[in-house]
Amino acid sequence: MIQDHRDGWIEVITGVMFSGKSEELMRRVRRAMIARKQVQVFKSHLDDRYGGLGQISSHDGQEIPALPVSASRDIAERVATDTQVVAIDEAQFLDTGIVSVTNSLADEGRRVIVAGTDMDFRGEPFGPLGPLLAVAEKIDKLHAICVVCGELATRNQRLIDGQPAPAEGPTIQVGGLESYEARCRRCHDVPSAVDDQMQLISGGRRP
Ligand code: ADP
Ligand code: ZN
Numbered sequence: 001m002i003q004d005h006r007d008g009w010i011e012v013i014t015g016v017m018f019s020g021k022s023e024e025l026m027r028r029v030r031r032a033m034i035a036r037k038q039v040q041v042f043k044s045h046l047d048d049r050y051g052g053l054g055q056i057s058s059h060d061g062q063e064i065p066a067l068p069v070s071a072s073r074d075i076a077e078r079v080a081t082d083t084q085v086v087a088i089d090e091a092q093f094l095d096t097g098i099v100s101v102t103n104s105l106a107d108e109g110r111r112v113i114v115a116g117t118d119m120d121f122r123g124e125p126f127g128p129l130g131p132l133l134a135v136a137e138k139i140d141k142l143h144a145i146c147v148v149c150g151e152l153a154t155r156n157q158r159l160i161d162g163q164p165a166p167a168e169g170p171t172i173q174v175g176g177l178e179s180y181e182a183r184c185r186r187c188h189d190v191p192s193a194v195d196d197q198m199q200l201i202s203g204g205r206r207p
Contacts, residue, residue, distance in 0.1 A: 008106035012132055013115040015142035017156050018182040021115040022058040024142065025089055028113050029064060032085045037111075039085040041066040042075050044093035046172065056089045072097035076104070084110055091116035092126040093172060099131045106137075120171045121158035121180070122190050127171075144182035153182035157189065166193035 011028075013021045032039050043056055045068040056066045066087075069075055072094050079086055086105050091098055091114045102112045118129040118141070133139055144153040158165035159179050167190045169178075183189075 008109040008111060009137040010102050010106050010112045010114065010132070010135060011138040011140075012129075012136040013113070013140050013142065014118040014129060014133065015140075016119070016144050016153050016182045017117055017180050018059055018144040019142035019153070020058070020144075021117070021142060022056055022089055023060065023062065024140070025087055025113060025115040026056060026058065026062055026064050029085070029087050032111070037084040038080070038082050039087065040079060040083045041087045041089070042069050042078070043089040044068070044091070045070045046090065046093040069094075071095055072101045076101045079105060079110075085113065086110055087113040087115075089115045091132065092118070092120075092129050094128060096128045096131060098128045099135060102132065103135055117156060119154075119156060121156050121165060121169075122167050122171075123155050123185075123188060146184040146187050147181045148183055148187035151184040151186075153184050155183050155185060155188035157181040157183040157187075164189035164191055166191050168193045 013024050015021060029039055029041055041056065041064060043066040054065060054068070055063045057063045066089060067078065069078070075086070075088065075098070088098070102114060105112050114132055116129050117126055118133065120126045146153040157180060158169070159181060160177070165178060
C-alpha cells in the first residue's frame with residue numbers, strides 16, 4: 001500500500017471473476033471513509049448482478065452504494081471538486097477514455113482505485129484494462145479457485161447451457177443467458193465454432 005503520499009496515483013485491482021476484486025475495492029473504500037476522506041464510487045452500468053445498479057455487490061453478498069456510469073466521460077463530469085478518492089468497479093466494460101480520465105484525476109492529486117477483470121472469456125485482454133495496468137502505480141492481480149480442479153483460477157470460463165461457449169461470441173453479452181466460472185489455464189475451454197463445423201464436414205473429431 002502506498003502511504004504518506006501527497007500526490008495522486010492509480011491503483012488497479014484485477015484478476016478473474018470471483019477472485020475478490022469487488023470485496024477488495026469495498027475494503028479500500030471503507031478504510032478511506034474511516035480515514036475521513038471524501039470518496040466517490042462508480043461502476044459500469046453494464047454490471048447489474050445481484051443488488052442492481054445503485055451499488056457494488058460482491059459474490060459473497062456485501063454491498064456499498066455506487067453511481068452507475070455508461071462512459072468514462074460520465075466519471076470525469078461527476079467527480080466533485082473536493083473528492084479525494086475515486087473508486088471505479090467493473091472498469092473492463094468502460095471505453096478506453098478511462099485511461100486519460102483516471103490519469104487526469106491522479107494528476108489532480110486524487111487516489112484512484114480501479115477494479116476490473118483483465119481477460120475476456122477467450123483469455124484475451126479485456127477493453128481498457130491492459131492500458132490501465134500500464135499507467136497504474138500499483139497493481140494487485142487476484143486469483144480465484146478453479147471450480148474444475150481446485151488449482152488457482154486465472155481465466156473466465158463462459159458457459160452456455162452448461163457447455164463451454166465458442167470463441168466467436170461477443171465479448172460483452174448484454175442480458176445473455178450465459179454463466180461464468182473461474183478456471184485455471186488448463187481447465188479453461190474455448191472451442192471454435194468454425195473449427196467444429198469444419199470437423200463435422202470432414203468427419204473428424206476435436207482432440
Ligand atoms: P470479483 O469482484 O473478483 O468477481 P467478488 O469480490 O465479487 O469477486 O467475490 C469474491 C467471493 O466470491 C469470494 O470471497 C468467495 O466467497 C466467492 N467465490 C465464489 N466462487 C469462487 C471461486 N471459484 N473462487 C474463489 N472465490 C469464490
Ligand atoms: Zn483447473
